[in-house]
Amino acid sequence: MLHATGPMLTVDVGDRTATETEIDESLETYVGGRALATALAHDRIPFDADPFGPENRAYLSTGPLQQSQMSFTGRMNLTGLSPLTDGLASANAGGYLSRNFVATGISVLELVGESDDLLAIHVTDSGIEFEEVPELEGATVPKTSEYMADTHGLGPDNCVAIGPAGENLVRFASVMTFDSRAFGRGGLGAILGAKNVKCITFDGDQEPPLEIPNPPESEVHREAATSDDRMRSQGTAGGTEFINDSFSLPTRYFEDYEFEHAEDIGGQAVAEKKYKKGACSACAYACKLPTRDEETGVETEGPEFETIYAFGSMQGVGDLVDVMRGNELCDTLGMDTISAGVTVAAYLASEDEFGNAELAQEVTEKIAHREGVGDLLAEGVDRCHDELGVENLTVKGLEFAAHDGRVLHGQGLSYAVANRGADHLYASMLRLEYSGELNPEGTLGKADRLVEAENAAAFLDTGIICVFGRDYVTPERMEVLFDADYEELLEVGAKAVELERHFNNQRGFDREDDQVPYELPDLEEAIDEYYAARGWTDEGVVSELSAEPAVADD
Template sequence: MLHAVGPLLSIDVDDRTATETSIEGLLESLVGGRAVATALAHDRIPFSADPFGPENRAYISTGPLQQSTMSFTGRMNMTGLSPLSNGLVSTNAGGYLSRNFTDTGISVLEVTGASDDLLVIHVTDDGVEFETVPELEGAPVPEVSDYIATTRDLGPDNCIAIGPAGENLVRFASVMTFDSRAFGRGGLGAVLGSKNVKCITFEGNSPPSIEIPNPPESDVHREAATSDDRMRRQGTTGGTESINENFSLPTRYFEEYEFEHAADIGGDAVEEKKYKKGACSACAYACKLPTRDEATGLETEGPEFETVYSFGSMQGIGDIVDVMQANELCDRLGMDTISAGVTVAAYLASEDEFGNADLAQEITRKIAHREEVGDLLAEGVHRCHDQLGVTDYTVKGLEFAAHDGRVLHGQGLSYAVANRGADHMYATVLKLEYNGDIDPQGTLGKADIVAERENRNAFRDTGIVCAFGSDYLTDDRLETLFDTDMETLLDIGSKTVTLERHFNNQRGFDEADDDLPYDLPNLEDAVQEYYQVRGWNEDGTVSEDTVTDVAAD
């Protein structure tokens, strides 16, 4: 079976040491990416760890396809104990980091401990260097990139960095690469911040030798280059108006289901501001959205649909330039646009200030710096909703993505049971419900679909391939690429989900956490159906025998 190659590089920022360990057996059985990082986190992060404590660990991992020249492979995985959900979280980012990471010769980076000084860590194929950088305290992400370019002659594609939000332990701080690509959900930027790690660079000339089957490598790349998908022009915003008209675009902190200004912030509005193509490493699909507003001179990348929702409809803001400004602000400060936008929307709801874009941006800045009310909001909706007097629209502490489970009931079920919380990418049942492949109404009978798509997406993040490549990386092509059958690949995904669940169980998560802040028909019964499909206990826990079997495999 095709798998990533290279050792685990463990960096302890407390004593400033770096150790390489062979994980060949783990890579052979779990391929790479999210699966390998989850297995390492499960075994090496204490179940009782404080997310902000030195015992928490952050993992950055690659898969074997990052050694290909195939489209949809310019991504990487990051895993750790989330300060937002208090459970394991994996998130991934695109950009141009993955090839530079693999050029160092490692397959996984582990960061543990806590430094007394603010650090930049330089990882090369010759070793690791620790640089103390007090001058970068409070620096926004682009300034970190400028510093690296000046001092090391490296670009933003060679590094990951955190902004002020990460340093100030905002619970939904992101880790940024290429200035505008985010390891966004779950607050792993705050984990690096708790370790006083401002930036990590990657440079080398020692990529592993991995033979990628061709075809389908060249076929996928050619098809991506010649596609006429609307997503290549409008990114994920292309469906904004259709979703608003036919399903639901949550509006004004979930008070309404439809936004009257959806067309002003949707796909056509974004495409009008797009001034050049944008892509990730080796990808001919080029679906990114470099945008510019000529009147103000503002340039950013995006916004994508989730940001159009969180800083647009959720806040009652219908001007695309305002949403672009918020998008750029979050990138500079290093915050997940979904959690940040929804949290700001909750504040606007509490102050009856929907539609006030200036206030929304002011509050966003205050969150990143934990100033005044921003200190409260930096904790996220789950921890501040009582003080605001609003409903806690989160699952497991994670703020909701745009795709409304109140209308898409299978997606609602997937939000409830997802180990990561209310994240749309964990199972993406929404795609089947939008397309009419399954009835959006009802939760019963959908558990097997939720589990199968969780397994599929877990392996997608293991391989690692982009979610937007699903129409091109078909099952038969995946089987050829990884030299095994689809059942084996889905089993790797299943093991990953089970290890996440077991870790979270040890931290107190059970069936009480598999719930929603709104009612859906037969949700409790559907959750029990899901446990049965998974082979878990009726209380949502994983038996020790099951974990032992997973580890033995």
């Protein structure tokens, strides 16, 4: 099976040491990306670790397809013990980092320890440098990129960085690359903040040693370049009006199911603000959304659908420029737009201030700096809802994505059992229910499809292949690319899911955590079906781990 190549580089920021470890057997088993990082995290992070403690580790990893020039592969994976959910979490980001990472010759970077001083870490194919950067304390993500460009000649495409939110341990802080691309969900930016790592750069000249089969690579690139998919002009924003009219667009902190101003903040409105093409490394699909409002000068990348929901309908805000401002604030300060926007919406609900975009933006900035009420909100809805006097609308501490499980019941089931919590991309059951392939009504009889969808999503994050490439990098093409049957690829994804679950079980997660804060038909029976399909106990526990161990602990 095709897999990533190169050693693991372990960087201890406390001791300021770097050690390379050959992990060929682990790469052969886990391929790369999320599965490899999850296996390493499972075996090397203590089960009782504090997410903010030096014993927590972060794994930045690449897959084999980042050694190609194929469309939909300009992405990387980040895994660690989440400060928001208290379980293992992985996030995925695009941009231009992956090829620069591969050029250093490593397959995964392991970050451990805790520094007394704010650090920038520079990784090259000839060594590693630790740089104390007290002048970057409190700097925004773009300011950090500017500093790296001025002092080291390295752009945002060479860098991962945190903003003030990460430094201040906001539990939904993101790690940013290319200034506007986020390893967003789960608060992994706060792990770097706790370790006092402001940014990490990657630069090298290593030639990728892998040979990727050419026909699928060239065919995918050609089809991506010639596609007339609406995604290329409107991004995920293109589904806003359809979802609002046909299903549900959660509105005013879930009080309503549709938003009267959806058209004003939807796909066509976003397309009208788009002023140039945007893409990720080597991708001809170019679905990104560089947008600008000429009247106000507001400029950002996006907003995508999830941000339209979080800073638009959830807050009762119907002006696209205000949504763009929220998007830009999160990118600049380094926060997940979903968790930040939903948490601000919960605050607006508590103050009866829906629609007050100016207040929403003010509070968003306060969160990043933990100022005033922002200090409370920086903990996320799960930890602050009692004090706000609002309902705790999260799963495993993670704020809901836009796709409403109260209407899409298979997606609701997915939210309930997902190791990551209320994340729409953990299985993307929503695709099957929006399309009509599965009836949105009901949860029973969907477990087998859910297991397959989770495994497939986990392998996409392992390969690594963008979720928007699923219609182009088909299972048949994946078999050629990875030189393996599709069922073998799904089994790699299944190992990642099992390892996440087993790790979380050791931290006390079980059936009681596999719930959603609203009624779903036959949910308990559907959860039983899911556990049976996974081979777990009736309490949602992995009783016997089948996945092979990764590299031994230090």
